[in-house]
Amino acid sequence: MEIRFNNRLLITFTFLFIVIFSLITLKFIAFKVILGFILLFILPFYLILDNFDLDMEEKIIFSFFIGVIFFSSLVYLIGNLFGVRFSIILTFIILIFSNLFLKKFIFKNKNKSNKDIE
């Protein structure tokens, strides 16, 4: 329970940092770019890496460094067919569904065994 509270507190702090930083620097542009990058580059790949035995710092840092390039590559490839704007949304949806697919079919035994341990 304590850990969960601390994680929430950490997320609140980070969000506050982003808001304050944006306000004193580039206002809404910084805010939108930071949140956009977290949502598009980090989140989908964090969820995918979460299926593997990696610690939290590793998942966060690798998800950004891999996410920024792989997400953008997919946008480029899909964008040739559907246009860049639409392919940003499509890529995000594809990655979120890929993670659900991985969780349900590929890593189901691992997730089950983790639950057994808990």
Next chain:
Amino acid sequence: MVNRHIEAIIVTLLYFICLYFWILPIQGNSFPYGEVDAASHFAIADYTTSTNKPITILPFYIDKRYGRDNAYKNHRLWYHPPYHMAFSIAQIISNDRITSVFFANAIFSSLIVLSVYFIIRKLFGFLPAFLSSFMLIFSMRDIMVYLWGQWPERMGFAYLPLVIYCFYKYSLSYLHKKEKPIYLYLTSLLLVCNLFVHPMTFIHTILTLLIFSFLLLIKEKKLFFSIRHLLISVILFILIVSIFPLQTLNVIVRLKSNKYDKAEPNSFSRLFRWTGGLNAEGSVPNAYFSYKDMIGGYWTIPLIILGILVILLRRNNKTVIIFSWLIGLYIMIHLDVIGISGRVHRSLSATAHIFYPLVAIGLLSLVSYAKYFGIYKKYVKYGVILVFLVLFINSNGKAAYLQLKNAYSGIIRVTPYQLEVSEWIKDNIPEKAQIPSFGALTQAKSRWIWMLSHRYVPYIQSFSDKRMVNATHILLDYSDRAIIGDKKTIAYMQDWERKNLANATLLYNKNYIKVYKIGNQI
């Protein structure tokens, strides 16, 4: 031992402080800046966003300058696409054309602060990691290259620590018979990303990996990887780099031809010097080769030597990583000795990434003697660290702050007038127009007008320039010259205008900038 949540807050704060400094050039001045390279990186993203279509074949105005930069297939995009696509994504999600790109670039270029923190934290703990990253915020060489516009290179170097960390973790798991192949697959994925961001930094990473493997093999006297895992990783790497064949083959063709990098071998004595004897032929200022101006005061050199001694004496797998990194960098910046000099001065910009961790390790090895101070040991330890930070801020922090704060100030960067005419040209002049531009203060500014207007606007310094032959329009920019009071150039321009443009159609005349339509048809 720092609580991991408090540590996360400290790191977040540290990185936001870094970003605050690194975006000083665009705080309060949202006009684009940088040398010609910066304009080219902006152009790829900007065209993609404005057309909502990724670039495969170069549009006319980009092709006029970069049409042959893809050595495998001319007129195609010469960089791997994702790096610039990320800028385009930043433009789209923020609905902003210029500031978003510069802000995203500040994030990407400063990632080295995070990746060095990550690896040093994992290998040596919180304090060395914090000190290394703190120093990197003020690394002058990183800042200068970032400001000039070699943007992908800055981000590419940030992959090196992560790649060697993953490879180290895999080797360790294999040696301890608890194999974790995910780390080897991550090595592969990160290497792909590294190549897609910048090929030269990819070579740095590969060389460091090879040296690390060689040293580990000698140390352990046995294989530290499974052939099966390695094969899967190699296949994974090849499959993913194949998704952009034209750009990957461009890298291979350029490496094979090597025509840009060949030079007369430099003196053998260069091997005993770090920057001494290097010469970038005026493309960078002399201060770029100065230890004092770029890395820090000379008082940091004993700490680097101490850091190297510590890693040599410890000789465990962790220190082998740092040693490999240092040797890899040493080789890359001494390639001029064997006649490959084209990129040596650019490799030099990775020096702080390994020197600062060595300074931190050296300093903390000294601080470890604080234990002999009994009950005062904590005060001595943190006192020394505080003194170090004050000295470092004094020697590097101030200079870095001023460099960032005053970067491209005044008319050195594109002015509101020039941005306005660029946008007018973009909206009103045909795509294949050829518009020589005369009068802008520097070639870099003129290149920005070229890329912002999405039209071919070459910089000319004489009206007899060969690019006047096919000109369909001409841009006469009196604005910069009027600001600096360059009466001689203004008189020359007015005289030429009066004699040659009497019958031309004046399309734009605002803020001391004129655009004429002249003889040639498109």
